[in-house]
Amino acid sequence: MSITKRSFLAGATTLTAFTVLTGRLRAEPVKTIRMDFxxxxxxxxxxxxxxxxxxxxxxxxxxxxxxxxxxxNVALDLLKNDKTDxxxxxxAAALIGRANGNPLKSIYVFSRPEWTALVVGAASPLTxxxxxxxxxxxxxxxxxxxxxxxxxxxxxxxxxxxxxxKPLPHAEGRAALEKGEVDxxxxxxxxxxxxxxxAKSRLLFRDPVLNTYGILNVREAFAAxxxxxxxxxxxxxxxxxxxxxxxxxxxxxxxxxxxxxxxAVASRQLERTDLRxxxxxxxxxxxxxxxxxxxxxxxxxxxTVDIEKVVTGMIDRSFAPTKA
Numbered sequence: 001m002s003i004t005k006r007s008f009l010a011g012a013t014t015l016t017a018f019t020v021l022t023g024r025l026r027a028e029p030v031k032t033i034r035m036d037f038x039x040x041x042x043x044x045x046x047x048x049x050x051x052x053x054x055x056x057x058x059x060x061x062x063x064x065x066x067x068x069x070x071x072x073n074v075a076l077d078l079l080k081n082d083k084t085d086x087x088x089x090x091x092a093a094a095l096i097g098r099a100n101g102n103p104l105k106s107i108y109v110f111s112r113p114e115w116t117a118l119v120v121g122a123a124s125p126l127t128x129x130x131x132x133x134x135x136x137x138x139x140x141x142x143x144x145x146x147x148x149x150x151x152x153x154x155x156x157x158x159x160x161x162x163x164x165x166k167p168l169p170h171a172e173g174r175a176a177l178e179k180g181e182v183d184x185x186x187x188x189x190x191x192x193x194x195x196x197x198x199a200k201s202r203l204l205f206r207d208p209v210l211n212t213y214g215i216l217n218v219r220e221a222f223a224a225x226x227x228x229x230x231x232x233x234x235x236x237x238x239x240x241x242x243x244x245x246x247x248x249x250x251x252x253x254x255x256x257x258x259x260x261x262x263x264a265v266a267s268r269q270l271e272r273t274d275l276r277x278x279x280x281x282x283x284x285x286x287x288x289x290x291x292x293x294x295x296x297x298x299x300x301x302x303x304t305v306d307i308e309k310v311v312t313g314m315i316d317r318s319f320a321p322t323k324a
Contacts, residue, residue, distance in 0.1 A: 030062055030226060033233065034084040037258070038069040039190055041088040041214055042273060043110045045254040046247075047240040056236045071170055071188070073142045075217075079104050085222045086233065090115075090144030091212035091284060092291035097142075098314040099292070099301050103220040105316040108234055109284060110241065111214035112274040116145040117206035118152060119187040119195060121177055126184065129156045129205050135183035138166040138173035142300075144212055145170070145186035150294050151210045160298055177201065190259045193268035208272075212291055213284050218319075227319070235321040238278055245275050280315050288315075 035053065037044040047053060053064045067084050069075035072093035078084040080102045087104070089097070094106050118137075120126050126135070129152055139146040153159055168176060170188045177185040178199045187195065195201040216237065223230050244251045248270070255266040292307035301307070 028225065030229060032063045032065050033057065033229075034065045034067060034086070036067050036069040036075055036078060036084045036087045038071075038075065038088045039255060039259040040071075040113070040115055040188065041069075041110050041216075042251055042255055042270065043237065043241045043244050043275065044088055045258050046244045046251060047237060049254050050240070050243070052236050052240050052243075053233070056232065071140055071143050073140060076102055076104075076142070079217060079219055082219070085219050087217050089215055089217060090147070091215045091288040092147040092295070093143055093212075094215050094217050094314060095288050095292050095307075095311060096295065096301065097217075099305050099307075099310050104217040104314070105220050105223050106215045106217050106280060106314050107223070107230070107316050107319045108216040108237060109213050109278050109280055110216050110237070110275070112211075112277060113189070113214055114206065114208040114211050114272040115189045115192075115214075115269070116148045116211055117187055117192065117203045118149065119174075119177060119185045119192060119201050120183065120204045121180065122200035122202060124183070124202065124204070126204055129153065129158070132184060133158060133162045134164070136164045136166055136181075137184045137186065138168045138176050138182045139186035140170050140173065140188075141167050143170075143188070145188050147212070147291050147295065148207075148210050149186040150298050151291065152205050152207070154294055154297070189269040189272070190255065190261050190265055194261055194265045197265055197268060209287075212287050213280075215280070215284075223316070223319070230319045231321070234319050238321045241275055241278055279320065280317060285311060285315060 037048045048066050067078060069078060069088055072089035075087035075089045076093060076097040079087040094104060098104055139149050150160060166182050171191055173185045174191050174195050176182045184204060218230055252263060252266045252270060256263055289307055289311050295301040296303055
């Protein structure tokens with residue numbers, strides 16, 4: 001999702017009006033819940049394949065509709081345009097959406113991934129971040145790989161003004177790298193792992209700490225109208241997460257089928273994906289806030305935005321499943 005200051009101002013007005021409206025919402029019977037699934041969210045694949053949500057809600061006559069998200073930017077668009085009720089994004093991408101007027105709440109952690117790194121071709125002469133100065137770098141605006149790129153550049157005193165940013169969808173960024181049309185690419189698994197193993201692409205820079213968490217978001221209107229249903233959804237989501245941890249072979253097979261990749265690629269992605277925590281706690285909030293500060297410096301989020309306030313308003317821990 002490409003964010004501009006002009007669209008931010010329009011979105012902020014929408015969010016203000018929405019906040020007033022949600023106070024008057026009345027719960028209506030829900031006939032269908034719309035969930036997203038994504039290859040960058042392995043838990044969603046287990047949830048979908050095993051019908052856990054359908055079994056939980058069948059007795060209430062609630063159907064489940066599945067919609068694929070190809071990236072955080074797509075998931076945000078689906079939520080904003082009322083195409084899904086729950087959507088999978090990186091934490092920093094959710095922040096961009098919320099700051100830009102997308103009325104969502106971040107309610108659950110589905111993974112602690114190292115799903116992005118800066119990638120160069122097998123024969124690239126680049127050896128470090130400083131070498132990116134003046135080079136063409138592909139990234140998908142508004143996604144964790146793009147934010148990772150900005151934070152990586154900042155760590156060596158650079159900004160995106162020092163590179164030639166090529167805004168491309170994730171798969172097109174990989175193709176551009178392998179064709180030599182760009183010097184580097186802010187990658188995203190599983191296609192990053194595929195590029196590593198198939199094209200022998202090399203990770204120029206990696207830092208798990210700069211990857212923001214995999215976050216499940218809900219439309220704020222849905223959460224306001226159906227809080228108990230949201231709690232039930234998270235309870236079954238957490239069961240699917242634990243099932244994924246306990247059945248790594250089934251998880252790998254689900255990723256292979258959904259992403260149409262081979263087992264080696266799926267294994268590479270999953271070995272750098274931690275599914276053990278589901279709580280949006282202090283560490284997660286701190287990481288998302290730090291990403292927001294970089295986004296302000298780069299002009300993606302206007303200087304007038306109070307990042308701490310946006311993050312606090314975005315994160316909602318009240319729906320978290322209670323532990324036995």
